[in-house]
Amino acid sequence: METPSLTARMRLLVTGELTGAALRLMAADGFDAVTVDQIAATAGVSRRTFFRHFASKEDVVVRLLTDMGGDMAATLAARPESEPPSLALRHAVTAPIAACAGHAGDALPVVRLVLTTPALLARFLERVSAWQDELTAALAARAGLGADDLRPRLAAGTALSAFGTVLHRWVASEGAEDPLALTEAAFTVIGPVLDAVRR
Amino acid sequence: METPSLTARMRLLVTGELTGAALRLMAADGFDAVTVDQIAATAGVSRRTFFRHFASKEDVVVRLLTDMGGDMAATLAARPESEPPSLALRHAVTAPIAACAGHAGDALPVVRLVLTTPALLARFLERVSAWQDELTAALAARAGLGADDLRPRLAAGTALSAFGTVLHRWVASEGAEDPLALTEAAFTVIGPVLDAVRR
DNA sequence: GTCTACTTGACACTCAGTGACACCATGCGC
């Protein structure tokens, strides 16, 4: 079915309305000053409905960012085994970066909000940590390394550190610098560590 | 004054009582199942007093860990300029690791609790992110690099990624592996990236 | 003794998040 059933589309509609309302309000007053009641009222639904679509107030904002990298580990696993880890990891991390670069007008305020709001940053980093677990497992499987080897986790952490550094620099430059170019530059620096993941 | 004034000592006493109560309760029932009221009651103080000593429920646990690395950037800044960045960063990160290794019996359950509880992990990573900012500034100052150079932030992130990896492995091994040996092994892998921070 | 500074307990309040129940629309078998 190409149309994901009416109910699914309505769900997307409400979700989008809620995120839009949340972002508009938070851009004006900041994350903490906006209550869930305000977001729900602005979107025209009840407070309870908000929590049927999002697990928490942070979730509205953070999910925008984390949805982009949801299949990071899958991307890595899909890369050919012959590819060096540094290149495979770069491809995995590039997906969300490219998504940001492609919607700079929408994404930049969101990323800025997340990186500058402690509560949002905390939740975002927790998600990134989950990505690290997934990437670590995928890297270990690729290289045939055991769970006691430090290198897969180090490589995953270093690659995600590059991801964060790119986002940071992108926001700091107000979107002036090209995220993809920044990613390339970052991976040029960290490449040697990533390619240490060999049997 | 060698005795930090009676009031300061009493403050430490209450704080210690609260953290002890929190850890005992959470070790038994988990972080989420324990309420601030229970912690305060167990420690023999009022709920309000709890929040005069800790900013949040997460703070009781996370502060134990983050206090160890509070002067990470200061340690880095105190290292001789001639020292290669990889060695200076390793010294900076070793301080909290050594503290963990020195009090394995007390620290291991705390680290395990933090790494396995989403809310605690989120707050911990937020603190680590602040360390990254500080280390980045110190590294840039050491090398005389501008704020637009990716390398200081990449190096700081990579070093802290090693820090996290060591903690992860330490917990996964139930404390069997030596944290200092793990740190040395990790920094051997990431060394090249850290030493890329040169003018 | 008194005054000041600091901590505490008690109370009240906002807000995040959850559970329970009733309501309503769509879709399906009869």
Add this chain to the structure above:
DNA sequence: GCGCATGGTGTCACTGAGTGTCAAGTAGAC
């Protein structure tokens, strides 16, 4: 057309985190 299951929604009520305020108690300075 009718009855019925399903899934989203609104309302209400509740727990728990976190904050502001005020009164009371105590150590230390004068």
